[in-house]
Amino acid sequence: MQTDNRLFDDFVKLVNGAAGTLAGVGREAEAGARARAREWMGGMDFVSRDEFEAVKAMAVAARDEADALKARLDALEAKG
Structure with a gap:
């Protein structure tokens, strides 16, 4: 056994x-x-995640700046 x-x-x-x-x-x-x-x-x-996030943040900032400039241009055109 x-x-x-x-x-x-x-x-x-x-x-x-x-x-x-x-x-x-x-x-x-x-x-x-x-x-x-x-x-x-x-x-x-x-691209790395950090590079992607940096470009994305720059795009958002550029879009905000473009919107602000458009609003300013619209206001100037309304006056003139």
């Missing part, structure tokens, strides 16, 4: 080792895929 338990214990150790190895391979594959995606995207002409 003891040999059956030892055989079962060895089998469990083998399965646990295989599961650990597969998990490691999965993590390695994921890291490699992330690195390749980062390389691929790095070669493209994307």
